[in-house]
Amino acid sequence: MAATSEQRAAREAKLDELHEKLTSAVEQLVSGDDWREALAFSARFRSRSFNNTMLIWVQHQVAFDAGRVPEPFPTLVAGYRQWQGLGRQVMKGQPGYMIFAPVTGRFATATPSDSGSWRRLGPREKPKPGEVVRSRMVGARPAYVWDVSQTDGEPLPATPTPVLLEGEAPAGLWDGLAAQIRAAGFEVVSVADEMAIMGANGMTDYEARTVSVRENMPPAARVKTLAHELAHVMMHDPDDVEVRQHRGIREVEAESVALMIGAAHGMTTDGYTIPYVSTWATRADDKEPAQIVQATGERVRKTALAILDQLDTPQLSDGTPLGLERDTPTAKPTRAAARQLEPDRPHAVPVLAGRGL
Ligand SMILES: [Zn+2]
Structure with a gap:
């Protein structure tokens, strides 16, 4: 159904209003103590080398297949004593995952610019006066780590987790979005x-030109995901040099568009969208998360309008309150809480991500 110019203007105003609400919901969420505490917590987990990440993934998969861990993908991973330091204990019968830990040696020299002059110091050996000391990796040794799901003890600091939408999809929305993706x-x-x-x-895989959505979700969650991926298709072609933003900004944009498409069809997506956007906005830049969300407004609205214009689904007209309730979702219990510290989980895992996710 073609919209009249008044309808278009009213719709634009609604989308702007919606975006303002999203921005303030993000601001409200990330300014809470829980959020800060959880960020500080997750910062204690160092990112690992690609090889170690692969080793962890493979061994976690084996543990999952053997029924020792409840989820197929690892989340927070740390060594035995690190878990103890966090008030948690590795559970009986949980073998650790082997990774390679760097072995470093101390080297000293009085003439740092002469690369041949460095000598390795013994375990307790002190440098001579005037010598400079540096640590270098000299090898690797096996070390063991455990996923959080293999431990129990004190609960982990939690920020709200994106909660999958429940229920049916608005009539015709899946087909309309899929048609745009195909086009x-x-x-x-x-x-x-x-x-x-x-x-x-x-x-979304730009090389293979495919958009994949998993089937094992409620229809509302599937259609919301499809809207998110359509936004990626329209906004984030990696060959377009103008859109090479940080992954965090791309995710903020795609999910904000999905919120608008959902809202125009009477779906409230905030239980998923607000934590998702907040998490990615927190990672995106050194700016405040709300500023990041704010800055994407124009592109997001334009994309949402372009998508809505092409749909002939029944959509809410002006004056009808759109989605996005003021309440922010509450944190889920521990296991789910551990997941949101790995914000890619609801969407994609970063370590393998070479292509557009
Ligand atoms: Zn995405």
Whole structure:
């Protein structure tokens, strides 16, 4: 149904209002003590080398297949004593995952610029006066780490987790969004579960020209994901030099568009969208998360309008309150709480991400 110019103007105003609400909801969420505490907590987990990440993934998969861990993808991983330091204990019968820990040696020299002059110091040896000391990696040794799901003890600091939408999808919305994705030259693929797409709900692959959405979610969550992926298709082609933003900004944009598409069809997506956008906005830059969200407003609104214009689904007209309630979602219990510290989980896992996710 073609919109009149008044309807368009009213819709634009509504989308602006919605975006302002999203921005303030993000601001409210990330300014809370819980959020800060959880960020400080997750900062204590160092990122690991690619090889170690792969080792952890593979061994976690084995543990999952053997029924020792409840989720197929690892979340927070730390050594035995590190877990103890965090008030948690590795549970009986949980073997650790082997990784390679760097072994470093101390080297000293009085003439740092002469690379041949460095000598390795013994375990307790002190440098001579005037010598400079540096540590260097000299080898690797096996070390063991455990996923949080293999430990119990004190609860982890938690920020709200994106909660999957429940219920039915608005009539015709899936088909309308899928048609736009196809028109952009992408194939829409339904995959059985998150295992097929690296733990994500959906994935856009610019090289293969596919948009995948997992089947094992409620229809409302699937259609919201499809809207998110359509936004990626329209906004984030990696060949377009103008859109090479930080991954965090791309995710903020795609999910904000999804919120608007949902809202125009009477869906409230905030239980998923607010924590998701907040998490990615927190990672995106050194700016305040709310500023990041604010700055994407124009591009987000433009994309949402372009998508809505192409849909002939029944949409809410002006004056009807759109989605996004003021309440921010509450934190889930421990296991779920551990997940949001790995913010890619609801969407995609970063370590393997070479292509557009
Ligand atoms: Zn995404």
